[in-house]
Each structure stands twice: as structure tokens, then as C-alpha cells.
Amino acid sequence: MSYDLAVWEGRRPADDRTAGRVFNTLHDRYLDGETAEPPSERITAYVAALLERWCDITRDEEETSPWSVGPLIDSASGPLMYFGMDWSRAGETSAYAAELADSMGLVCFDVQENRLRP
Template sequence: MSYDLAVWEGERPADDRAAGRIWRGLYERYLDSDDGEVEEPPSERIAAYVAALLERWCDITEDEAASSPWSSGPLIGNASGPVIYFGMSWSMAEEASAYAADLANSMGLVCFDVQQNGLRPWAGRPVGGRR
């Protein structure tokens, strides 16, 4: 089981509901293939975001010390076009998701918490916490 985030290029939606609609559209267009393969190479901005995440923690495919928070790899394999949908292990989800959300925000990307159906980052609310 993993804790999942979606990050994409675009303007920050007005609210969580709008973000959910955008997320579903992006998922259907870029990630929902019959064979499970990503259809489009990641955009430059998404590739740069993944590279920045991997500067903080190594890819799970390269992790010999079990210190990577990513639940699947290679991490860039979860990206298609202007979107990435990736999971983190629950044991590191609070730290890794906060970092991933803050990083996305700093790079002008939208971060969406799939479990909470809400935009990230949010102030003062822990992973799995109520709004």
C-alpha cells in the first residue's frame, strides 16, 4: 500500500473540486492505458521535478539501504507528458509528501493529494489529517 500524489503543469485550480476534475482528465488522457504503459515522454518541467526529487532521495531501483520513499521505480516511469502520479511508502509518506508538495509549488507545478482529494501544500495538516 502506498500514499500517492499527482503533480502536473498548469495553473493552480481554484479549489479541491476543480483540482479533482483536472486530475481525472489528466489521468485519463496521459496515464490510463490498457497495457499500463506510459504513452508520452515526460515534459521537461516534469522531468526536472523528478530529477529534483531524486537529488533528495535515490530512486527505489538504486536503493540498497532501503532509504528511498518511492513505492515504484524508476520514478520517471510514472510520468507522462505534463503529469506524474507516484507513490510513497507509508512509513515515509509524511516527510516525503511534504517535501514533494513544497518542491512542486516552488517549481510552479500543481500538487494533488489523491487520498485526500485535495491540493497540496496545505498548512498545518498532517498526512491523512482532516481539513
């Protein structure tokens, strides 16, 4: 079981309900569309920063990676990243991912709770 977050470029929505609508629109366009786009520069930088903290699951020889899929960059398209982490490590990992997104001027959305983070 995984715990999922979405991170995207743009203005922080005013509330959780609006954030849910923005996420659905971005997901439909960038992840459910027929053609995936390369991740934007800011999303690519975000992924690189995550991978500085924890290795990609595809390179995890010591089984320390919290990511549920890999390569992690494949979870991104255009200005959106939608990625999962191991449920048992979600507390620490999602807190770091949300703080990192905020520090980089990105929006972080908890898909399970339908709420903005942090």
C-alpha cells in the first residue's frame, strides 16, 4: 500500500476543495492524457532534491528507499508530479516532501486526505 502526494507549479489554491479541483484538472491533462510531457525544470529540480535525501527505488541495493515506484522522475509530467511512497514510512517522507515543495515554491497536495500540505 502506498501513500500518494501530488506536487505542482502554480499559485497555492485558497482551500482544499479548490486544490482538489486543480489537482484533478492537472492530472487529467498531464497524466491521463495521450501524450506525456517532459517534466518542467522546477519539477525536475524537486525530484533531484528528493533523490538527494533518498535514493531512487530502482537503485536501492540496501532497501532504504521510501518510494513505491521508480524511476521517480517517471511520476512527473509537465508541471505536475504524482508519486507514491511506502505507507510505513509515509510520515517522515511525506513531511519532508511537503516542506521541500513549499521551500521551492511548489504546491503539495495530500491525495488521500484531499488537503493541502503542509
